Amino acid sequence: xxxxxxxxxxxxxxxxxxxxxxxxxxxxxxxxxxxxxxxxxxxxxxxxxxxxxxxxxxxxxxxxxxxxxxxxxxxxxxxxxxxxxxxxxxxxxxxxxxxxxxxxxxxxxxxxxxxxxxxxxxxxxxxxxxxxxxxxxxxxxxxxxxxxxxxxxxxxxxxxxxxxxxxxxxxxxxxxxxxxxxxxxxxxxxxxxxxxxxxxxxxxxxxxxxxxxxxxxxxxxxxxxxxxxxxxxxxxxxxxxxxxxxxxxxxxxxxxxxxxxxxxxxxxxxxxxxxxxxxxxxxxxxxxxxxxxxxxxxxxxxxxxxxxxxxxxxxxxxxxxxxxxxxxxxxxxxxxxxxxxxxxxxxxxxxxxxxxxxxxxxxxxxxxxxxxxxxxxxxxxxxxxx
Amino acid sequence: xxxxxxxxxxxxxxxxxxxxxxxxxxxxxxxxxxxxxxxxxxxxxxxxxxxxxxxxxxxxxxxxxxxxxxxxxxxxxxxxxxxxxxxxxxxxxxxxxxxxxxxxxxxxxxxxxxxxxxxxxxxxxxxxxxxxxxxxxxxxxxxxxxxxxxxxxxxxxxxxxxxxxxxxxxxxxxxxxxxxxxxxxxxxxxxxxxxxxxxxxxxxxxxxxxxxxxxxxxxxxxxxxxxxxxxxxxxxxxxxxxxxxxxxxxxxxxxxxxxxxxxxxxxxxxxxxxxxxxxxxxxxxxxxxxxxxxxxxxxxxxxxxxxxxxxxxxxxxxxxxxxxxxxxxxxxxxxxxxxxxxxxxxxxxxxxxxxxxxxxxxxxxxx
Numbered sequence: 194x195x196x197x198x199x200x201x202x203x204x205x206x207x208x209x210x211x212x213x214x215x216x217x218x219x220x221x222x223x224x225x226x227x228x229x230x231x232x233x234x235x236x237x238x239x240x241x242x243x244x245x246x247x248x249x250x251x252x253x254x255x256x257x258x259x260x261x262x263x264x265x266x267x268x269x270x271x272x273x274x275x276x277x278x279x280x281x282x283x284x285x286x287x288x289x290x291x292x293x294x295x296x297x298x299x300x301x302x303x304x305x306x307x308x309x310x311x312x313x314x315x316x317x318x319x320x321x322x323x324x325x326x327x328x329x330x331x332x333x334x335x336x337x338x339x340x341x342x343x344x345x346x347x348x349x350x351x352x353x354x355x356x357x358x359x360x361x362x363x364x365x366x367x368x369x370x371x372x373x374x375x376x377x378x379x380x381x382x383x384x385x386x387x388x389x390x391x392x393x394x395x396x397x398x399x400x401x402x403x404x405x406x407x408x409x410x411x412x413x414x415x416x417x418x419x420x421x422x423x424x425x426x427x428x429x430x431x432x433x434x435x436x437x438x439x440x441x442x443x444x445x446x447x448x449x450x451x452x453x454x455x456x457x458x459x460x461x462x463x464x465x466x467x468x469x470x471x472x473x474x475x476x477x478x479x480x481x482x483x484x485x486x487x488x489x490x491x492x493x494x495x496x497x498x499x500x501x502x503x504x505x506x507x508x509x510x511x512x513x514x515x516x517x518x519x520x521x522x523x524x525x526x527x528x529x530x531x532x533x534x535x536x537x538x539x540x541x542x543x544x545x546x547x548x549x550x551x552x553x554x555x556x557x558x559x560x561x562x563x564x565x566x567x568x569x570x571x572x573x574x575x576x577x578x579x
Numbered sequence: 580x581x582x583x584x585x586x587x588x589x590x591x592x593x594x595x596x597x598x599x600x601x602x603x604x605x606x607x608x609x610x611x612x613x614x615x616x617x618x619x620x621x622x623x624x625x626x627x628x629x630x631x632x633x634x635x636x637x638x639x640x641x642x643x644x645x646x647x648x649x650x651x652x653x654x655x656x657x658x659x660x661x662x663x664x665x666x667x668x669x670x671x672x673x674x675x676x677x678x679x680x681x682x683x684x685x686x687x688x689x690x691x692x693x694x695x696x697x698x699x700x701x702x703x704x705x706x707x708x709x710x711x712x713x714x715x716x717x718x719x720x721x722x723x724x725x726x727x728x729x730x731x732x733x734x735x736x737x738x739x740x741x742x743x744x745x746x747x748x749x750x751x752x753x754x755x756x757x758x759x760x761x762x763x764x765x766x767x768x769x770x771x772x773x774x775x776x777x778x779x780x781x782x783x784x785x786x787x788x789x790x791x792x793x794x795x796x797x798x799x800x801x802x803x804x805x806x807x808x809x810x811x812x813x814x815x816x817x818x819x820x821x822x823x824x825x826x827x828x829x830x831x832x833x834x835x836x837x838x839x840x841x842x843x844x845x846x847x848x849x850x851x852x853x854x855x856x857x858x859x860x861x862x863x864x865x866x867x868x869x870x871x872x873x874x875x876x877x878x879x880x881x882x883x884x885x886x887x888x889x890x891x892x893x894x895x896x897x898x899x900x901x902x903x904x905x906x907x908x909x910x911x912x913x914x915x916x917x918x919x920x921x922x923x924x925x926x927x928x929x930x931x932x933x934x935x936x937x938x939x940x941x942x943x944x945x946x
């Protein structure tokens with residue numbers, strides 16, 4: 194057991210740091226079009242799709258180097274390494290694994306160059322957590338599929354150019370996991386209508402999508418017909434080290450401590466209140482647990498041992514921390530905590546109150562806590578399925 | 580970067596697990612729990628022969644010269660089977676001597692301890708639920724060559740088994756450690772919720788001995804030894820929590836109610852998943868803390884408090900739910916689940932409860 198890095202790994206960290214020092218102005222001092230420059234620069238360095246094979250334009254970055262890169266980026270509060278989030282997270286890996294040569298050439302470069310934003314058409318009005326039960330239908334007609342049905346809660350749909358879509362091509366199947374097909378569909382297709390949904394924070398990040406006789410070329414099918422479930426599962430299994438997340442959460446904890454130091458509660462400094470102190474310490478305890486869980490799982494991966502569903506452990510911690518940390522900040526400040534951005538007494542410009550209304554993004558978006566608990570109980574502890 | 584165990588450490592783990600299954604299974608644990616000493620001379624000898632009694636003792640004193648992370652592996656596996664052997668106390672006594680004793684005493688005593696010819700324990704604080712130098716009230720009055728002890732050590736772990744004791748005392752010059760042989764004192768056994776742990780109260784009034792048996796101890800050394808205690812306790816908690824989770828999880832797969840295994844109901848399976856999340860988490864924190872003892876001493880206080888702070892409350896709840904999820908069978912004396920609940924009660928206050936450790940995390944973290 195040791196927490197030291199090899200000279201090569203240390204050199205890579207130094208390379209990242211010195212790049213950030215030279216090319217990343219502090220937040221607030223970045224020019225308006227900085228993101229564009231940044232994306233070109235990190236693309237040039239090979240850090241977009243860093244873990245992807247070189248033949249696809251990645252860097253074959255190893256697990257530890259990925260960890261170092263994410264950690265340093267988070268520490269420096271850097272912009273993202275590429276803005277095609279879902280493209281980088283699972284659409285790209287899915288295409289590399291299941292796509293045709295033509296699909297690889299058509300889609301991969303645009304994802305790496307942040308030219309195309311993808312959204313993910315999985316959930317339907319009656320099927321959220323129960324993903325495999327989808328009803329959105331595609332029927333073959335010549336060299337096209339004709340899609341009819343509805344998707345919902347599609348994050349990023351209002352501004353995405355493409356959607357990775359799960360449809361049912363066969364209703365006569367014994368297992369609901371069969372008969373599902375994965376299609377790559379342009380968002381400006383004829384018959385495709387996006388209706389944004391306002392969330393409780395007042396944002397319109399997700400949407401309903403209606404498909405009426407949308408014609409999708411068979412060439413845009415990812416994987417074989419009926420193989421969509423496997424495509425999805427292997428794409429979602431593209432789990433990454435959560436170390437970047439942990440660094441961000443430590444940063445949020447620091448902000449929370451700063452808030453506590455500057456807040457009074459019942460006329461006394463909040464930092465003297467034992468409950469306040471222990472609550473903050475509990476947050477630190479959980480974030481630290483996430484960190485060392487993550488390193489333990491990373492070590493397993495490096496040794497080539499399969500990860501089963503251990504990452505659900507950190508997802509559950511993350512979910513409760515997402516809710517509790519913002520909520521604690523809001524509650525700590527009483528009436529002032531309630532004020533949104535623009536309020537005269539708004540705390541930290543209303544960032545806590547806004548954030549306290551946004552937790553479902555993380556908590557529900559990545560699979561609800563109840564689903565994560567099912568995964569742990571069934572796949573790790575071997576309990577019978579529901 | 581490697582947050583995993585070496586081949587040797589995995590072999591050590593297997594060795595201890597086998598020892599627990601073959602030589603100290605639950606029947607033996609229950610038998611020892613009923614005995615006056617909680618001790619089995621043959622098992623102790625076996626542990627000595629396997630090198631476990633001198634795991635962290637440098638080779639020059641006959642030990643294996645390994646690290647706390649290795650000791651953690653051993654204590655975790657012993658904790659799984661709720662071993663009553665005073666292994667943690669003995670290791671803490673070694674740590675206390677290595678930290679505070681003179682070279683000639685180390686040369687004299689450590690080889691005996693490593694060989695298992697002595698069973699040692701360490702007792703630090705005299706007030707319940709107070710981790711603070713002021714909670715050491717027993718005194719040692721040094722008068723030239725002679726020292727006279729007084730006061731009471733009310734919470735001495737493994738006192739029923741120990742042949743030698745190391746007591747934190749207050750001297751005219753500050754804190755000290757007094758080393759006392761069993762012949763010099765009387766141990767009053769204290770009935771405990773956890774029958775596998777033999778706690779005693781010891782009056783020091785009138786004990787006199789040569790002053791060379793008392794060593795000065797700084798407050799920093801006291802803090803370090805307290806952290807070692809929390810570390811050892813947490814390692815045992817990791818093993819015990821793993822075991823009660825395994826026991827409960829197995830039961831949930833077999834117990835049929837309303838025509839289904841109870842593990843199929845989310846009320847049961849979700850609680851099991853939460854137990855798993857907690858055990859995994861304080862396990863990771865425990866391993867990290869164990870690593871800091873030898874390899875990053877300045878990070879040790881925070882690391883130990885994170886681990887023990889998490890484990891104290893989480894294991895207590897796991898003990899309760901482990902029994903509760905079993906239903907009535909878990910409540911019976913015959914079934915083993917209750918023994919783990921009792922161990923969780925024992926472990927919670929040892930070397931600081933969660934409030935103590937969380938307060939420390941807050942203070943170390945700039946609040």
